[in-house]
Amino acid sequence: MRTSRTSDTRAAVVCGLGSALPGRLVTNDDLAADMDTSDEWIRTRTGIRTRHFVEPGTATSDLAVAAGAQALGSAGLSTVDTVLLATTTPDRPCPATAPLVAHRLGLTGRPAFDVSAVCTGFLYGLSVAAGLIASGSAEHVLLIGADTFSTIVDPQDRASAVVFGDGAGAVVLRAGAPEEHGALGPVELGSDGSLADLITVRAGGSEQRSAGRRPTRADAHFAMAGQDVFAHAVTRMAEATRTVMNRVGWKTGDVDRLVGHQANLRILHAVAEQLDMERERLVVHLDRVGNTAAASIPLALSHACAAEELAPGARVVLTAFGGGATWGAAALTWPSLDR
Numbered sequence: 001m002r003t004s005r006t007s008d009t010r011a012a013v014v015c016g017l018g019s020a021l022p023g024r025l026v027t028n029d030d031l032a033a034d035m036d037t038s039d040e041w042i043r044t045r046t047g048i049r050t051r052h053f054v055e056p057g058t059a060t061s062d063l064a065v066a067a068g069a070q071a072l073g074s075a076g077l078s079t080v081d082t083v084l085l086a087t088t089t090p091d092r093p094c095p096a097t098a099p100l101v102a103h104r105l106g107l108t109g110r111p112a113f114d115v116s117a118v119c120t121g122f123l124y125g126l127s128v129a130a131g132l133i134a135s136g137s138a139e140h141v142l143l144i145g146a147d148t149f150s151t152i153v154d155p156q157d158r159a160s161a162v163v164f165g166d167g168a169g170a171v172v173l174r175a176g177a178p179e180e181h182g183a184l185g186p187v188e189l190g191s192d193g194s195l196a197d198l199i200t201v202r203a204g205g206s207e208q209r210s211a212g213r214r215p216t217r218a219d220a221h222f223a224m225a226g227q228d229v230f231a232h233a234v235t236r237m238a239e240a241t242r243t244v245m246n247r248v249g250w251k252t253g254d255v256d257r258l259v260g261h262q263a264n265l266r267i268l269h270a271v272a273e274q275l276d277m278e279r280e281r282l283v284v285h286l287d288r289v290g291n292t293a294a295a296s297i298p299l300a301l302s303h304a305c306a307a308e309e310l311a312p313g314a315r316v317v318l319t320a321f322g323g324g325a326t327w328g329a330a331a332l333t334w335p336s337l338d339r
Contacts, residue, residue: 009177009178010133010134010136010175010176010177011130011133011134011175011176011177011178011180011183011184012126012129012130012133012134012141012173012174012175012176012183012184013173013174013175013176013177013180013182013183013184013335014171014172014173014182014184014332014334014335014337015074015075015172015173015174015176015182015335015337016071016072016073016074016075016076016077016170016171016172016337017070017071017074017169017170017171017172017298017301017302017305017337018066018067018068018069018070018071018072018073018074018169018170018171018298018302019067019070019167019168019169019170019298019299019302019303020063020064020066020067020070020146020167020168020169021052021063021166021167021168021289021299022052022053022054022055022058022063022166022167023052023055024052024053024054024055025050025051025052026050026051026052026053026165027039027049027050028042028043028048028049028050028162031161031162034155034156035155035156035158035161036158037158037162042162045264045266046162046163046264046265046266046286046290047264047265047266047268047284047286047287048162048163048265048286048287048290048291049287049288050287050288050289050290051164051165051166051288051289051290052165052166052167052289053150053165053166054148054150054151054166058148059091059148060087060089060090060091060097060146060147060148060168061091061097061100061101061104061146063146063148063166063167063168063295064085064087064097064101064144064146064168064170065101065104065105066168067144067146067168067169067170067295067298068083068101068105068142068144068168068170069105070170071142071144071170071171071172072105072142072172074172074337074338075140075172075174076338077140077172078106079106079107079110079140080107080110080138080140080141080142080172081110081111081132081137081138081139081140081141082110082111082112082129082132082137082138082140082141082142083098083099083101083102083105083107083110083111083112083113083141083142083144084098084112084113084114084115084125084128084129084141084142084143084144085097085098085101085112085113085114085115085125085144085145085146086114086115086116086117086121086122086124086125086143086144086145086146086294087114087115087116087121087145087146087147087293087294088116088118088121088147088149088152088293088294088323089146089147089148089149089151089152089293090114093204093205096112096113096114097114098112098113098114099112099113101144105142107142115128115294117191117294117322117323117324117326118199118293118294118322118323118324118326119261119263119291119293119294119296119320119321119322119323119326120189120261120320120321120322120324120326120327120328121145121293121294121322122143122145122169122294122295122296122297122298122318122320123187123189123297123318123319123320123328123329123330124189124326124328125143125145126143126173126184126187126318126330127187127189127328127330129141129143129173130173130184130187133173133174133175138175139174139175140172140173140174140175141172141173142170142171142172143170143171143172143173144168144169144170144298145168145169145170145293145294145295145296145297145298145299146167146168146169146294146295147166147167147168147292147293147294147295148166149164149165149166149222149291149292149293150164150165150166152201152221152222153221153222154217154218154221154222157221157223159224159226160222160223160224163263163264163290163291164222164290164291164292164293165289165290165291165292166292167289167292167295167299168295168298168299169292169295169296169297169298169299169300169301169302170298171298171301180333180335181312181313181333181334181335181336182332182333182334182335182336183332183333184330184331184332185244185247185248185330185331185332185333186244186247186248186330186331187244187328187329187330188240188243188244188247188328188329188330189240189326189327189328190236190240190326190327190328191324191325191326191327192324192325193324193325195232195324195325196323196324196325197225198224198225198228198229198232198323198325199222199223199224199225199229199322199323199324199325200222200223200224200323201219201220201221201222201223202215202218202219202223203215203216203219203220204220229321230264230266230267230270232321232325233261233263233267233271233321233327234267234270234271234274235274236321236325236327237260237261237267237271237319237320237321237327237329238271238274238275240319240327240328240329241258241271241275241317241319241329242275243329244317244319244329244330244331245317245331247331248331250315250317250331252275252276252277254315255277255281255315255316255317256281256310256311256314256315256316256334257281257282257283257304257309257310257314257315257316257317257334258271258272258275258277258281258282258283258316258317258319259283259297259300259301259304259316259317259318259319260282260283260318260319260320261291261296261297261319261320261321261322262284262285262286262289262290262291262292262296262297262299262300263286263291263296263321264286264291265284265286265287268282268284268286269282271319283300283301283303283304283309284300285299285300285303285304286300288303293322294322296320297318297320305337310334311334312334312335312336313333313334314333314334315331315333315334316331316332316333316334317329317330317331318330318331318332
Protein backbone atom coordinates (compact mmCIF):
# COMPACT_ATOMS: atom_id res chain seq x y z
CA MET A 1 0.00 0.00 0.00
CA ARG A 2 1.21 3.44 -0.85
CA THR A 3 0.71 6.29 1.57
CA SER A 4 1.51 9.90 0.87
CA ARG A 5 0.76 13.42 2.01
CA THR A 6 -2.80 14.57 1.37
CA SER A 7 -1.46 18.11 0.86
CA ASP A 8 1.51 19.16 -1.24
CA THR A 9 2.19 22.01 1.18
CA ARG A 10 1.89 20.18 4.52
CA ALA A 11 4.42 17.50 5.44
CA ALA A 12 5.37 15.64 8.60
CA VAL A 13 8.82 16.87 9.68
CA VAL A 14 11.03 15.10 12.22
CA CYS A 15 11.95 17.64 14.90
CA GLY A 16 12.85 15.54 17.95
CA LEU A 17 14.64 12.27 18.69
CA GLY A 18 14.97 10.17 21.84
CA SER A 19 16.07 6.73 23.01
CA ALA A 20 16.15 4.56 26.11
CA LEU A 21 17.92 1.31 26.95
CA PRO A 22 17.55 -0.63 30.19
CA GLY A 23 20.63 -0.76 32.40
CA ARG A 24 21.22 -4.52 32.35
CA LEU A 25 23.86 -5.27 29.69
CA VAL A 26 23.91 -8.90 28.56
CA THR A 27 26.91 -10.19 26.61
CA ASN A 28 27.09 -13.27 24.42
CA ASP A 29 29.25 -14.91 27.07
CA ASP A 30 26.52 -14.26 29.63
CA LEU A 31 24.05 -16.17 27.46
CA ALA A 32 26.55 -18.94 26.78
CA ALA A 33 26.79 -19.59 30.51
CA ASP A 34 23.14 -20.71 30.56
CA MET A 35 22.61 -22.36 27.17
CA ASP A 36 24.37 -24.34 24.45
CA THR A 37 25.91 -21.47 22.49
CA SER A 38 29.03 -19.34 22.31
CA ASP A 39 30.09 -15.80 21.57
CA GLU A 40 31.53 -16.91 18.22
CA TRP A 41 28.33 -18.78 17.24
CA ILE A 42 26.15 -15.75 17.96
CA ARG A 43 28.45 -13.19 16.33
CA THR A 44 29.00 -15.14 13.12
CA ARG A 45 25.28 -15.84 12.62
CA THR A 46 23.75 -12.55 13.77
CA GLY A 47 26.45 -9.89 14.18
CA ILE A 48 25.24 -9.26 17.74
CA ARG A 49 27.71 -8.86 20.62
CA THR A 50 25.59 -7.40 23.42
CA ARG A 51 22.00 -6.50 24.19
CA HIS A 52 20.08 -4.92 27.07
CA PHE A 53 17.39 -6.64 29.18
CA VAL A 54 14.92 -5.02 31.54
CA GLU A 55 15.18 -5.81 35.22
CA PRO A 56 12.20 -7.49 36.95
CA GLY A 57 9.45 -4.93 37.45
CA THR A 58 10.38 -2.80 34.44
CA ALA A 59 7.67 -2.69 31.78
CA THR A 60 7.56 -1.55 28.18
CA SER A 61 5.83 1.66 29.29
CA ASP A 62 8.83 2.59 31.45
CA LEU A 63 11.17 2.55 28.47
CA ALA A 64 8.59 4.30 26.27
CA VAL A 65 8.21 7.14 28.77
CA ALA A 66 11.97 7.64 28.99
CA ALA A 67 12.44 7.73 25.21
CA GLY A 68 9.36 9.91 24.73
CA ALA A 69 10.52 12.44 27.30
CA GLN A 70 13.91 12.69 25.62
CA ALA A 71 12.30 13.19 22.20
CA LEU A 72 10.06 15.96 23.58
CA GLY A 73 13.12 17.64 25.08
CA SER A 74 14.97 17.36 21.79
CA ALA A 75 12.04 19.03 20.04
CA GLY A 76 11.79 21.72 22.71
CA LEU A 77 8.16 20.80 23.40
CA SER A 78 6.17 20.01 26.51
CA THR A 79 3.06 18.84 24.69
CA VAL A 80 1.88 17.21 21.45
CA ASP A 81 -1.51 16.54 19.91
CA THR A 82 -1.28 12.74 19.62
CA VAL A 83 0.83 9.92 21.09
CA LEU A 84 1.46 6.72 19.10
CA LEU A 85 3.19 3.67 20.57
CA ALA A 86 4.43 0.89 18.29
CA THR A 87 4.88 -2.26 20.35
CA THR A 88 4.38 -6.02 20.41
CA THR A 89 4.95 -6.25 24.16
CA PRO A 90 2.31 -3.98 25.72
CA ASP A 91 2.13 -3.77 29.48
CA ARG A 92 -1.20 -5.63 29.38
CA PRO A 93 -3.34 -7.29 26.66
CA CYS A 94 -5.96 -4.70 27.60
CA PRO A 95 -5.93 -1.70 27.70
CA ALA A 96 -3.47 -0.26 25.19
CA THR A 97 -0.23 1.03 26.69
CA ALA A 98 -0.08 4.37 24.84
CA PRO A 99 -2.65 6.15 27.06
CA LEU A 100 -0.61 5.26 30.15
CA VAL A 101 2.56 6.53 28.48
CA ALA A 102 0.79 9.75 27.51
CA HIS A 103 -0.47 10.21 31.08
CA ARG A 104 2.99 9.71 32.56
CA LEU A 105 4.37 12.28 30.12
CA GLY A 106 1.82 14.83 31.30
CA LEU A 107 -0.33 14.43 28.18
CA THR A 108 -3.55 13.16 29.74
CA GLY A 109 -6.50 13.94 27.49
CA ARG A 110 -4.57 13.65 24.24
CA PRO A 111 -5.44 10.87 21.78
CA ALA A 112 -3.09 7.94 22.36
CA PHE A 113 -3.13 4.45 20.87
CA ASP A 114 -0.93 1.44 20.15
CA VAL A 115 0.23 0.34 16.70
CA SER A 116 0.79 -3.41 16.33
CA ALA A 117 2.91 -4.44 13.34
CA VAL A 118 5.81 -6.11 15.21
CA CYS A 119 9.18 -5.01 13.79
CA THR A 120 7.52 -2.86 11.12
CA GLY A 121 5.52 -1.02 13.78
CA PHE A 122 7.61 2.15 13.73
CA LEU A 123 7.14 2.55 9.96
CA TYR A 124 3.39 1.94 10.26
CA GLY A 125 3.38 4.56 13.01
CA LEU A 126 5.22 7.03 10.79
CA SER A 127 2.53 6.62 8.15
CA VAL A 128 -0.24 7.20 10.69
CA ALA A 129 1.53 10.27 12.10
CA ALA A 130 2.07 11.69 8.62
CA GLY A 131 -1.61 11.20 7.82
CA LEU A 132 -2.73 12.96 11.00
CA ILE A 133 -0.49 15.91 10.21
CA ALA A 134 -1.35 16.09 6.50
CA SER A 135 -5.07 16.06 7.25
CA GLY A 136 -4.75 18.86 9.79
CA SER A 137 -5.82 16.61 12.68
CA ALA A 138 -2.51 17.22 14.47
CA GLU A 139 0.30 19.74 14.48
CA HIS A 140 2.70 17.63 16.56
CA VAL A 141 2.80 13.85 17.02
CA LEU A 142 4.99 11.82 19.38
CA LEU A 143 5.78 8.39 17.92
CA ILE A 144 7.49 5.85 20.16
CA GLY A 145 8.72 2.36 19.28
CA ALA A 146 9.26 0.27 22.42
CA ASP A 147 9.58 -3.44 23.10
CA THR A 148 10.74 -5.77 25.86
CA PHE A 149 11.12 -9.04 23.99
CA SER A 150 13.10 -10.54 26.87
CA THR A 151 9.70 -10.93 28.57
CA ILE A 152 8.23 -13.14 25.82
CA VAL A 153 11.26 -15.04 24.50
CA ASP A 154 12.03 -18.51 25.92
CA PRO A 155 15.44 -18.01 27.59
CA GLN A 156 16.38 -21.58 26.63
CA ASP A 157 15.55 -21.17 22.94
CA ARG A 158 18.92 -20.59 21.29
CA ALA A 159 17.33 -19.57 18.01
CA SER A 160 15.59 -16.52 19.46
CA ALA A 161 16.97 -15.83 22.95
CA VAL A 162 20.32 -14.68 21.57
CA VAL A 163 18.77 -12.33 19.01
CA PHE A 164 16.49 -9.99 20.94
CA GLY A 165 17.09 -7.09 23.26
CA ASP A 166 14.91 -4.49 24.97
CA GLY A 167 14.74 -0.78 24.25
CA ALA A 168 12.75 2.23 23.09
CA GLY A 169 13.22 4.97 20.53
CA ALA A 170 11.05 7.98 19.73
CA VAL A 171 10.58 10.83 17.31
CA VAL A 172 8.48 13.98 17.37
CA LEU A 173 6.98 15.04 14.06
CA ARG A 174 5.55 18.51 13.37
CA ALA A 175 3.65 20.07 10.50
CA GLY A 176 6.00 21.65 7.99
CA ALA A 177 6.88 21.99 4.33
CA PRO A 178 7.94 19.12 2.01
CA GLU A 179 11.20 20.84 1.08
CA GLU A 180 12.39 21.19 4.70
CA HIS A 181 15.17 19.06 6.13
CA GLY A 182 13.46 16.39 8.20
CA ALA A 183 10.42 16.12 5.94
CA LEU A 184 9.02 12.61 5.62
CA GLY A 185 8.62 11.52 2.02
CA PRO A 186 6.63 8.60 0.62
CA VAL A 187 5.92 5.55 2.75
CA GLU A 188 5.37 2.06 1.30
CA LEU A 189 3.62 -0.55 3.46
CA GLY A 190 2.48 -4.13 2.92
CA SER A 191 1.32 -7.29 4.67
CA ASP A 192 0.62 -10.97 4.04
CA GLY A 193 -1.46 -12.77 6.67
CA SER A 194 -0.75 -16.15 5.10
CA LEU A 195 2.69 -15.86 6.72
CA ALA A 196 1.32 -15.37 10.24
CA ASP A 197 3.06 -18.48 11.57
CA LEU A 198 6.54 -17.25 10.60
CA ILE A 199 6.73 -14.91 13.60
CA THR A 200 4.26 -15.57 16.41
CA VAL A 201 3.24 -16.07 20.01
CA ARG A 202 0.46 -18.62 19.76
CA ALA A 203 -0.97 -18.43 23.26
CA GLY A 204 -2.78 -15.65 25.09
CA GLY A 205 -5.21 -14.54 22.38
CA SER A 206 -8.79 -15.41 21.50
CA GLU A 207 -7.72 -18.27 19.20
CA GLN A 208 -6.12 -20.25 22.00
CA ARG A 209 -8.53 -19.19 24.74
CA SER A 210 -11.73 -19.92 22.83
CA ALA A 211 -10.39 -23.36 21.90
CA GLY A 212 -9.94 -24.10 25.60
CA ARG A 213 -6.40 -25.31 25.08
CA ARG A 214 -3.85 -25.09 27.83
CA PRO A 215 -0.81 -23.35 26.32
CA THR A 216 2.37 -25.36 26.15
CA ARG A 217 5.69 -23.76 27.06
CA ALA A 218 6.43 -23.29 23.36
CA ASP A 219 3.03 -21.72 22.68
CA ALA A 220 3.47 -19.22 25.50
CA HIS A 221 6.75 -17.89 24.10
CA PHE A 222 7.81 -16.10 20.95
CA ALA A 223 8.63 -18.36 18.00
CA MET A 224 10.23 -17.59 14.65
CA ALA A 225 10.96 -19.66 11.53
CA GLY A 226 14.40 -18.15 11.04
CA GLN A 227 15.34 -19.31 7.53
CA ASP A 228 11.97 -18.43 6.03
CA VAL A 229 11.96 -15.07 7.79
CA PHE A 230 15.42 -14.35 6.38
CA ALA A 231 14.30 -14.95 2.80
CA HIS A 232 11.07 -12.98 3.06
CA ALA A 233 12.73 -10.11 4.96
CA VAL A 234 15.46 -9.59 2.35
CA THR A 235 13.02 -9.71 -0.56
CA ARG A 236 10.37 -7.46 0.94
CA MET A 237 12.74 -4.87 2.42
CA ALA A 238 14.60 -4.55 -0.87
CA GLU A 239 11.37 -4.28 -2.88
CA ALA A 240 9.86 -1.67 -0.57
CA THR A 241 13.09 0.33 -0.61
CA ARG A 242 13.19 0.33 -4.42
CA THR A 243 9.58 1.45 -4.59
CA VAL A 244 10.15 4.35 -2.20
CA MET A 245 13.30 5.44 -4.04
CA ASN A 246 11.42 5.37 -7.35
CA ARG A 247 8.58 7.42 -5.91
CA VAL A 248 10.88 10.09 -4.51
CA GLY A 249 13.12 10.05 -7.59
CA TRP A 250 16.30 8.76 -5.93
CA LYS A 251 18.74 6.30 -7.44
CA THR A 252 20.74 3.95 -5.22
CA GLY A 253 23.73 6.28 -5.39
CA ASP A 254 21.61 9.16 -4.09
CA VAL A 255 20.88 7.46 -0.75
CA ASP A 256 23.32 8.52 1.96
CA ARG A 257 22.15 6.06 4.62
CA LEU A 258 19.94 2.97 4.62
CA VAL A 259 18.50 2.31 8.06
CA GLY A 260 17.14 -1.22 7.97
CA HIS A 261 15.42 -3.03 10.81
CA GLN A 262 18.26 -4.26 12.99
CA ALA A 263 17.39 -7.96 13.06
CA ASN A 264 20.49 -9.67 11.75
CA LEU A 265 23.66 -8.35 10.12
CA ARG A 266 23.41 -10.92 7.33
CA ILE A 267 19.94 -9.64 6.45
CA LEU A 268 21.21 -6.06 6.27
CA HIS A 269 24.10 -7.12 4.06
CA ALA A 270 21.80 -9.14 1.79
CA VAL A 271 19.41 -6.18 1.40
CA ALA A 272 22.34 -3.93 0.47
CA GLU A 273 23.49 -6.52 -2.08
CA GLN A 274 19.99 -6.71 -3.60
CA LEU A 275 20.04 -2.92 -3.96
CA ASP A 276 23.61 -2.83 -5.29
CA MET A 277 24.49 -0.57 -2.37
CA GLU A 278 27.82 -0.40 -0.53
CA ARG A 279 27.70 -1.81 2.99
CA GLU A 280 29.33 1.37 4.26
CA ARG A 281 26.03 3.18 3.73
CA LEU A 282 24.20 0.86 6.11
CA VAL A 283 23.50 2.13 9.62
CA VAL A 284 24.41 -0.76 11.94
CA HIS A 285 23.55 -0.69 15.64
CA LEU A 286 22.44 -4.27 16.29
CA ASP A 287 25.91 -5.34 17.41
CA ARG A 288 25.31 -3.35 20.63
CA VAL A 289 21.57 -3.81 21.22
CA GLY A 290 20.36 -6.83 19.23
CA ASN A 291 16.93 -6.94 17.63
CA THR A 292 14.78 -4.46 19.57
CA ALA A 293 11.69 -4.97 17.34
CA ALA A 294 9.63 -1.76 17.03
CA ALA A 295 12.40 0.22 18.76
CA SER A 296 14.99 -0.92 16.24
CA ILE A 297 14.84 1.88 13.64
CA PRO A 298 14.53 4.86 16.02
CA LEU A 299 17.33 3.44 18.18
CA ALA A 300 19.51 3.08 15.08
CA LEU A 301 18.69 6.67 14.12
CA SER A 302 19.62 7.88 17.60
CA HIS A 303 22.91 5.98 17.43
CA ALA A 304 23.74 7.32 13.96
CA CYS A 305 22.86 10.86 14.98
CA ALA A 306 25.04 10.70 18.10
CA ALA A 307 27.90 9.22 16.06
CA GLU A 308 27.52 12.06 13.53
CA GLU A 309 26.77 9.59 10.73
CA LEU A 310 23.73 11.65 9.71
CA ALA A 311 24.24 15.22 8.49
CA PRO A 312 21.36 17.65 7.95
CA GLY A 313 19.99 17.12 4.46
CA ALA A 314 21.23 13.53 4.21
CA ARG A 315 18.96 11.32 2.13
CA VAL A 316 17.79 8.44 4.29
CA VAL A 317 15.65 5.39 3.60
CA LEU A 318 14.13 3.35 6.44
CA THR A 319 12.97 -0.22 5.86
CA ALA A 320 11.70 -3.14 7.93
CA PHE A 321 10.08 -6.57 7.92
CA GLY A 322 8.10 -7.99 10.81
CA GLY A 323 5.44 -10.40 11.97
CA GLY A 324 2.08 -10.38 10.33
CA ALA A 325 3.87 -10.60 7.98
CA THR A 326 4.35 -6.87 7.55
CA TRP A 327 6.93 -4.78 5.75
CA GLY A 328 7.59 -1.25 4.65
CA ALA A 329 9.97 1.55 3.75
CA ALA A 330 10.02 5.33 4.03
CA ALA A 331 12.19 8.15 2.72
CA LEU A 332 13.19 11.37 4.48
CA THR A 333 15.87 14.01 4.51
CA TRP A 334 17.67 14.25 7.82
CA PRO A 335 17.01 17.35 9.98
CA SER A 336 19.23 19.35 12.30
CA LEU A 337 18.33 18.22 15.82
CA ASP A 338 19.13 19.24 19.38
CA ARG A 339 20.18 16.22 21.42
